Amino acid sequence: MEFLSDVTVLELSENISASACAKMMAALGASVIKIEAPDRGDPARRMGPFPNDEPHPEKSGLFLYLNMGKKGLTLNLDTKEGKDIFRKLVAKSDILVEDLGPGRMEGLGLSFDKLEEAVPHLVFTSISPFGETGSFSRYKAEDIIIEAASGLMLQHGSPEREPIKLGGNIIYYRAGASAFMGSLAALFHAETTGEGQRVEVSIQESLLHDDFITVEAYLCRHEDVRRRLAPMLLPCRDGWFYIRAFTHEWPRLTQALGMPELEKDERFIDMKRRSEHAEELNTIVLSRFGDLGKKEVYDTLQKNRITAGYLANVEDLFDSEQYRSRGYFVTVDHPVAGPLTYPGAFATMGDIDWKHGRAPLFGEHNGEILCQGLGYSREDLVRLGQLGVI
Amino acid sequence: MEEKPIPGSGLRVLDLSMFFAGATCAGFLGDLGMEVIKIESCQHPDPDRIVTQGLLYLHNELGDEPWNRGMIHLRRHRNKLSITLDLSNPQGRDIFLKLIGISDIVVENFRMGVLEKLGIEYGVLQHVNPRIILISVSSQGEDGPERTYGSNAEILAFTSGVRSVSDYENEIGLFTAANTPDPLAGTVAAGFAMGALRHRRKTGKGTHVVISQRELLTSCIGEIVMDYPMNGRIAQPQGNLHPFHAPHGCYPCKGEDSWIAIAVRDDREWERLCQAMEMPELLNDPRFIGGLNRRQHREEIDKRIASWTIRFERKALMESLQKQGIPASALYSVPDLMEDEHLKAREFWDRIDDPRPGYGTYLCKGRGFTLSKTPMKTRLRAPDLGEHNGYVYGKLLGMSQEEIEGLEKKGIIGRSPVPEVLSRIPKSLPKAQRAVKEED
Numbered sequence: 001m002e003f004l005s006d007v008t009v010l011e012l013s014e015n016i017s018a019s020a021c022a023k024m025m026a027a028l029g030a031s032v033i034k035i036e037a038p039d040r041g042d043p044a045r046r047m048g049p050f051p052n053d054e055p056h057p058e059k060s061g062l063f064l065y066l067n068m069g070k071k072g073l074t075l076n077l078d079t080k081e082g083k084d085i086f087r088k089l090v091a092k093s094d095i096l097v098e099d100l101g102p103g104r105m106e107g108l109g110l111s112f113d114k115l116e117e118a119v120p121h122l123v124f125t126s127i128s129p130f131g132e133t134g135s136f137s138r139y140k141a142e143d144i145i146i147e148a149a150s151g152l153m154l155q156h157g158s159p160e161r162e163p164i165k166l167g168g169n170i171i172y173y174r175a176g177a178s179a180f181m182g183s184l185a186a187l188f189h190a191e192t193t194g195e196g197q198r199v200e201v202s203i204q205e206s207l208l209h210d211d212f213i214t215v216e217a218y219l220c221r222h223e224d225v226r227r228r229l230a231p232m233l234l235p236c237r238d239g240w241f242y243i244r245a246f247t248h249e250w251p252r253l254t255q256a257l258g259m260p261e262l263e264k265d266e267r268f269i270d271m272k273r274r275s276e277h278a279e280e281l282n283t284i285v286l287s288r289f290g291d292l293g294k295k296e297v298y299d300t301l302q303k304n305r306i307t308a309g310y311l312a313n314v315e316d317l318f319d320s321e322q323y324r325s326r327g328y329f330v331t332v333d334h335p336v337a338g339p340l341t342y343p344g345a346f347a348t349m350g351d352i353d354w355k356h357g358r359a360p361l362f363g364e365h366n367g368e369i370l371c372q373g374l375g376y377s378r379e380d381l382v383r384l385g386q387l388g389v390i
Numbered sequence: 391m392e393e394k395p396i397p398g399s400g401l402r403v404l405d406l407s408m409f410f411a412g413a414t415c416a417g418f419l420g421d422l423g424m425e426v427i428k429i430e431s432c433q434h435p436d437p438d439r440i441v442t443q444g445l446l447y448l449h450n451e452l453g454d455e456p457w458n459r460g461m462i463h464l465r466r467h468r469n470k471l472s473i474t475l476d477l478s479n480p481q482g483r484d485i486f487l488k489l490i491g492i493s494d495i496v497v498e499n500f501r502m503g504v505l506e507k508l509g510i511e512y513g514v515l516q517h518v519n520p521r522i523i524l525i526s527v528s529s530q531g532e533d534g535p536e537r538t539y540g541s542n543a544e545i546l547a548f549t550s551g552v553r554s555v556s557d558y559e560n561e562i563g564l565f566t567a568a569n570t571p572d573p574l575a576g577t578v579a580a581g582f583a584m585g586a587l588r589h590r591r592k593t594g595k596g597t598h599v600v601i602s603q604r605e606l607l608t609s610c611i612g613e614i615v616m617d618y619p620m621n622g623r624i625a626q627p628q629g630n631l632h633p634f635h636a637p638h639g640c641y642p643c644k645g646e647d648s649w650i651a652i653a654v655r656d657d658r659e660w661e662r663l664c665q666a667m668e669m670p671e672l673l674n675d676p677r678f679i680g681g682l683n684r685r686q687h688r689e690e691i692d693k694r695i696a697s698w699t700i701r702f703e704r705k706a707l708m709e710s711l712q713k714q715g716i717p718a719s720a721l722y723s724v725p726d727l728m729e730d731e732h733l734k735a736r737e738f739w740d741r742i743d744d745p746r747p748g749y750g751t752y753l754c755k756g757r758g759f760t761l762s763k764t765p766m767k768t769r770l771r772a773p774d775l776g777e778h779n780g781y782v783y784g785k786l787l788g789m790s791q792e793e794i795e796g797l798e799k800k801g802i803i804g805r806s807p808v809p810e811v812l813s814r815i816p817k818s819l820p821k822a823q824r825a826v827k828e829e830d
Binding site for chain 1: 450533535536556557574578580585586593599608624627638639712722724725728733735760
């Protein structure tokens with residue numbers, strides 16, 4: 001039995017984050033019903049990567065990855081019958097997670113207040129760029145806009161150039177994690193008391209929550225900490241490595257360098273002095289490690305218990321013995337896209353397995369969900385299809 | 391007074407974590423109303439108490455007990471109690487196991503292998519209390535050749551592949567990066583803790599959850615990673631470029647390090663932007679129809695936009711562009727955000743009135759999500775080191791005053807870091823940019 005094996009989740013996602021949230025729930029055994037609009041489907045279906053770079057709504061890497069282990073239902077929430085079906089599904093669910101944007105559910109007549117009346121235990125989780133309330137809530141936004149507005153972007157990049165954003169869709173996964181945590185806390189509470197509630201994630205706030213010391217630097221000293229140069233990466237034979245010589249690690253680093261006499265060297269006696277003499281120190285480090293491979297430097301340093309890293313690109317992840325030995329990448333078959341390799345479990349839970357399912361086809365489970373779940377007949381399905389409800 | 395139950399009512403957490411990731415996890419559990427007991431020792435207090443990152447102490451003053459004034463500590467450890475306990479001492483370990491008997495969750499982020507060394511690995515805990523849940527926020531996961539490797543946020547960004555796609559177009563930049571790994575892991579870990587509690591309610595059994603922070607981060611670029619086995623493509627950093635939208639970037643505004651981000655997602659938004667800039671010639675240029683075409687000609691377009699944005703103040707321009715239906719945002723600095731009306735209206739900041747002499751009032755940031763019926767607020771200010779020794783050892787474990795004093799004499803518990811640790815605390819602090827003490 002998994003953590004969420006008797007939990008039913010409804011997902012309405014057009015902006016990645018609700019999908020990312022429900023993806024973790026599916027991995028923990030929840031039964032997740034992904035609801036897509038019959039006329040357009042989840043926009044993730046149109047975003048790549050695609051095998052051989054040939055776009056196909058059933059072959060989007062983003063869609064297939066985000067929706068592993070979910071069931072697929074198409075449902076037109078603009079129709080009365082679509083709304084009725086939706087309400088019936090809500091009544092049989094524990095969590096509803098959506099990222100359609102502030103006001104969308106209210107506009108459909110499916111607000112939290114209305115759904116809660118019928119289903120008091122419902123956990124209703126909404127993710128939006130700036131939250132459901134406040135002067136920014138209706139602003140148009142996407143990745144780079146939210147990063148700009150969260151303070152994150154001014155922290156990222158070179159001080160001599162324009163700030164840059166994080167790659168890919170990281171911030172949507174990040175917001176999905178907040179939604180995951182908040183939803184499970186609310187679910188636990190609902191199961192204790194019978195009382196559901198609204199969980200609200202502002203992506204802007206979830207990014208500002210992550211800030212390291214900038215808020216505190218301003219509070220304590222009115223410093224406005226922004227992006228700055230940091231010669232952290234050092235070149236080696238096939239890439240870059242990184243050393244963070246913490247105070248207690250310095251003696252071990254001098255050992256690893258084969259120069260124990262450096263330990264008491266005045267130039268490098270503490271963090272402050274080492275950073276003042278960073279160039280001299282880097283020259284010494286490079287004379288020892290510069291000709292080695294990045295993974296070799298990483299292993300050598302880490303085996304001497306020195307906090308170090310290497311700049312891994314995507315290919316390096318597949319070469320990683322660590323990832324391979326843990327079976328991090330999994331191959332999952334799909335009726336249209338075929339067998340593909342996905343990033344898999346990032347956690348272990350004793351003898352409880354992580355569930356790796358495949359993504360659903362468009363409307364694949366309409367029959368199962370409506371007929372077996374809600375008691376509609378096969379004739380109803382045909383009629384609903386003709387009316388554009390499913 | 392009868393209080394409304396909150397999600398964590400009646401549950402107890404032992405927080406063994408140091409630094410950021412584990413502390414974030416345990417912090418969320420405290421925010422939900424659990425009784426979180428942070429366990430440190432006088433020999434090894436949380437480093438954030440000692441040489442706190444950036445030497446940030448409340449009101450830029452060290453005070454009599456600097457280890458209780460670290461600003462990061464004050465934020466990170468609110469809604470927690472504090473005890474000291476030397477786990478490397480056999481008697482300390484025995485006391486810890488007694489606490490396991492009356493607790494629900496343990497959170498830790500030691501290097502893999504440390505729990506075994508201390509003799510408090512999950513098997514031992516489970517033997518004492520089969521219902522105990524252990525959340526390990528680890529670097530690399532519980533097994534594999536790198537299981538004992540250590541990391542910090544920067545390293546995780548490097549080794550997870552995230553940094554390889556979060557840089558200027560096709561470059562390796564030597565600069566600081568936004569921090570996500572630790573708080574992300576702490577958030578996910580707290581979610582898993584809630585899942586494990588649920589599971590315990592059904593089965594009566596605890597679980598050991600081990601999160602690999604590195605793998606968790608890789609999972610946030612999953613689709614980029616999949617492109618490699620799918621098409622043999624090793625993703626390269628793209629700066630502010632979007633795969634198919636343009637213009638999409640960061641443009642200079644009036645003032646030093648002052649910028650606006652603009653993202654045009656379709657021809658309609660492009661039309662609006664051209665109108666806003668009063669550049670009909672761009673709109674009428676057939677080369678610039680469709681996102682991919684604009685992306686191809688981005689240098690020319692970006693130059694024109696930058697020549698226009700530089701004339702404006704960033705926040706006024708943001709408001710004006712948003713009013714015209716164009717996705718745009720000023721690049722806010724954190725100080726900007728602390729003054730920002732939107733976040734104030736949403737009650738993002740917690741204002742803490744700390745009754746300890748010389749502490750006064752300060753802000754702590756919010757949590758990234760809200761719960762409508764069981765709001766997460768700061769019930770407890772961050773504790774002094776060992777502040778709750780009396781409560782935990784006396785009241786919870788029923789020890790006598792003599793027993794507690796005996797532990798103090800042996801150095802197993804205490805209220806102050808040992809001299810060797812104290813010697814690492816700075817004697818003076820960098821000067822503030824201007825007077826910071828708030829007058830109420």
